[in-house]
Amino acid sequence: MNENTVFDVKDLNLYYGEKQALKNIEIPIYKNQITALIGPSGCGKSTFLRTLNRMNDLIDECHLDGQINYYDQNIYHQNMDVISLRTHVGMVFQKPNPFPMSIFDNIAYGPRCQGIKDKQVLKEIVEESLKQAALYEEVKDRLKESALSLSGGQQQRLCIARTIAMKPDVILMDEPTSALDPVATLKIEDLVVELKKNYTIIIVTHNMQQAARIADKTAFFLMGELIEYGDNSTLFSTPQFKKTEDYITGRFG
Amino acid sequence: MTLRNKLIESLEILKKDVAMMADLALSNIREGLYAFKNNDQNLAREVMAKDVEVDRYEEEIAKKALQIIWREQPLASDLRLVTGILKLITDIERIGDHASDIAEMTLHLDDQRNKRLLPITSKMAEIVEQMVLSSIQGLVNVDQVIANQVIETDDLVDDLFNQLILKMTLELKEDKVDPNEAIYVLMVAKYFERIGDHAVNIAEWIIFMVSGKHKNTPLF
Numbered sequence: 001m002n003e004n005t006v007f008d009v010k011d012l013n014l015y016y017g018e019k020q021a022l023k024n025i026e027i028p029i030y031k032n033q034i035t036a037l038i039g040p041s042g043c044g045k046s047t048f049l050r051t052l053n054r055m056n057d058l059i060d061e062c063h064l065d066g067q068i069n070y071y072d073q074n075i076y077h078q079n080m081d082v083i084s085l086r087t088h089v090g091m092v093f094q095k096p097n098p099f100p101m102s103i104f105d106n107i108a109y110g111p112r113c114q115g116i117k118d119k120q121v122l123k124e125i126v127e128e129s130l131k132q133a134a135l136y137e138e139v140k141d142r143l144k145e146s147a148l149s150l151s152g153g154q155q156q157r158l159c160i161a162r163t164i165a166m167k168p169d170v171i172l173m174d175e176p177t178s179a180l181d182p183v184a185t186l187k188i189e190d191l192v193v194e195l196k197k198n199y200t201i202i203i204v205t206h207n208m209q210q211a212a213r214i215a216d217k218t219a220f221f222l223m224g225e226l227i228e229y230g231d232n233s234t235l236f237s238t239p240q241f242k243k244t245e246d247y248i249t250g251r252f253g
Numbered sequence: 254m255t256l257r258n259k260l261i262e263s264l265e266i267l268k269k270d271v272a273m274m275a276d277l278a279l280s281n282i283r284e285g286l287y288a289f290k291n292n293d294q295n296l297a298r299e300v301m302a303k304d305v306e307v308d309r310y311e312e313e314i315a316k317k318a319l320q321i322i323w324r325e326q327p328l329a330s331d332l333r334l335v336t337g338i339l340k341l342i343t344d345i346e347r348i349g350d351h352a353s354d355i356a357e358m359t360l361h362l363d364d365q366r367n368k369r370l371l372p373i374t375s376k377m378a379e380i381v382e383q384m385v386l387s388s389i390q391g392l393v394n395v396d397q398v399i400a401n402q403v404i405e406t407d408d409l410v411d412d413l414f415n416q417l418i419l420k421m422t423l424e425l426k427e428d429k430v431d432p433n434e435a436i437y438v439l440m441v442a443k444y445f446e447r448i449g450d451h452a453v454n455i456a457e458w459i460i461f462m463v464s465g466k467h468k469n470t471p472l473f
Contacts, residue, residue, distance in 0.1 A: 209326055236328050237473035238465035248328045250257030 001069065004031045006170060006200045007052060012066035014047060014056065021047045023224045025066070029170075034192060034201045036215035036232075038208060040247070043221040045204050049172050052202065053089035054082050087114075090163035094175040096155035098147035098162075103130075103139050106147045106158055110166045125165050132198075133161035134191050153184025157191065164195075171195065173203040177210065189214050208248055212236045220244045260325040264334055267317055268393055271338055274310035275345050275389045279382060281307065281352035282448065286378050289359045289441055290369045300356035307349030311342045333462045334395065341392070341458040344451040348385060351444040351451075358437045371438065373417045377445040380410050384452035391456060397463040400456035410449035417442050 001008045007029035014022035022044045029035050029052075037045040047056065054075060056062045068075050075085055099106050107126040116122060126143070130136035135157040139150070147158055156176060163171055173192070177185040192201055193214050205211050211218050212232060219229040220243075228235060228244040239245045246252045281300050288297040318339045321327060327335055384403050391399035421439055424430040461467045 208328065212328070233473045237332060238471075239329055245329050249331050250260065252256060 001028070005029070006031050006071065008069040009051075010067040010069070012048075012051065012064065012068060014044075014051060014062065014064040016059070017061040021224050022051070022064070025226050027219060027226055027229055029200065029202060030217070031200050032196055032198075033216040034196050034203060034214055036211035036218040037202065037204045037221060038206075038211050038218055038247075039221035039227075040252070041206075042223075044224040045219075045221045046174055048221065049174055049202060049204050052170070052172055053086045053091060054080075055091065057082065087166050088168055089170040089172060090166055090168035091172040091174070092156070092159050092163055092176050095179050096152055096159050098150070098155050098158050100146070100148060102144050103147050103150070103158065104143040107161050107165045110162065114166075129161040129165040130158075132164050132195065133157045134187065134194070135161055151184070153180050153187055156180060156184070156188055160188075160191065160195075164199075168199065170200045170202065173201065175204050175206060178206060185210070208236075220247060222247065257325070257331075260321070260327060260331060263317070263321050263325065264327075264331060267314065267321065267335070267338055270310065270314050270317065271342060271345070271392060272389050274307060274314065274342065275348075275385060277303070277310065278307050278345055278349040278352060279385055281349060282355065282378065282382060282385075285352045285355035286375070286441070288356050290371060290375075292359060292362070292368065294359055294363060297356040297359035301353045304349050304353040307346060307352075311346045314342050315339060330395075330462070333465060337458040337462040338392075340461075341455045344454040344458075348448050348451045351448050355441050355444050358441050361437055362434060369438070371441075373413050373420065374438065374442045374445060377410055377413045377417075377442060377449075380406060380413070381445050381449040381452060384410075384449055385455070388452045388455040388459065391459045392462075395459065395462050397460050400459040400463075403456035404453050407449050407453045410446055414442055414446045 005028045007027075009025055009027045009029075012022055012025040013020060025048060037049060039045045050056045051064065051068060052070075052075075056064070064076070070085065070089070073080065099109060101109075104126055107129050108122045111122060111125050116125070127136060127140075130139065135154060138154060139145075147155065150158060156179075160171070160176075176192075177188050180188065189210060192203065195201060196216075203211075203215070215232050217230065218232050218235045220227045220235070220239075222243055228239055228241050230240070234240075235244065236248060239248065281303055284296055285300045287293065288300060318335050321335050325331075384406050387399050387406075388403045390396070391403065417439065421430065421435050425432060425435055457468055461472065465471055465473050
C-alpha cells in the first residue's frame, strides 16, 4: 500500500447465502484516478462496488470475509463508523434518483443532516456542488423548482452534485449513464473526468467504449473473479489474459 | 459461439482482400521482370498500367478498414489487426509501384534487343517473392514466427545486391558491360532490394498485430 492507495482490497470473498459472488479479490484503488469495473451481468462488479461503502450490509443474506482497507482503516472492522464511511465514500446510482423536493433542497439535504443550518453556508455548498457537477448554469435561476422537472441527464448531474455536497473523498458510480441518451452520457463522462482532479472515482459500466474513454485503470470481472486489472492502454489493446481478450472482443459465451 | 460474427466476417474479408492485393502486386513483379529480361515492351506497358489496380485495392481496403473502425469499434487483437492492415497496405502499394518501375526499365533500353540472363537479380527476385508471400501468409494466420523468418531472410537479399554491385563494378572496369545496360540492371536489382524491405515492413506490422509492439516499441 503506497501513499496513493485509497482502497487496498485483500482476499475478499463475498456470499449471498450459500452462493459465492466474489472470489479472492485483490485490488488496489488509486487516488485521483478513474477505475472502471467491467464484465458481463452477474460477474460481481456491482457487488464489489457496493462492498467499498458497505452498501451490501443492507442485504440480509450477504456476508463476506477478507479485508478492505480504506487508507489504514479496515472498513469491515467492528468499530468502523459506517455513516462516516458513506460520507467519505459517496455513491451515484444507475437511475437518477432525485428526492421529490426542490433542486436546492436536494443538494442541501445531506449537509442539513450533518447539522449545517446556516443559510449562507448552505447556499455556498449548493452553488459550489452544482458548479462542480457542471449543472449550475442550467439551473441557477430555478433552484426552487422541483428536481423532478429536470431532464434525465440533469437529474443524474444533480445526484452527482448531491454526492459532492457531502465533500466525499471517493465517488462510486454504478452504471451512471445507462439510463441516459448519448449527449447526456457524454456530458456525464466529461464531468467524471473533470471530477477526478478532486475525487477518486470507481465506476461500473457495461459500455466498454466508455471505460476505454474515461478510465485510467480497468478491472475485468468474470463469475465473481477479478480476471485482469491494469492500465487502460494495456487492457484494451493488449490484454494479458485470453478471458479478457475474449470478452472485450465479443468472442464470449 | 461469438457475439461478433459480423466483425469477424469483416476482418476475414479484409485479410482476403489484402492477400488478393499482394497477389496482384506479385504477379506484376514477375511480369515486370519477365518484360525486362526479354525486352518485351508491350508487356512492360501492360504491367505499368495494371499498377492502378493495386492502388485501387489499397483504397478499397482502407475504406473497409475505416468502416470496421467506426462501425464495429474493435478492441485488442481486432484493433491491432485493422490498424496493422491500414499500415501494411502502404507497403504492398509500394511493392506494386516497384513492379511498375521494374517494367519501366525495359522501355529505357529499347535499343537493345538481346535477352538478359540476370542470375543474381533473378535469385533476388525469387527470394523477395517468397518473402512477400510469407509475409501475407503471416498476416492470414497472424503468425509471428513466419514474420520473424521474413525479417531474417532480408539479409540474403542485401548480400546478393552487394554481390551484384561488385560484379557490375568489375565488369564496367573491364569493359565487359555496356554502362547504360549496367545502370538499369542495377536499378532493377535495387527495386528488388526495396521490395524485400517492404516485405520486412509488412512482417513488422504482423508482429505488432500479435504483440502490440512495433520494432520492439509498445504502441499502446
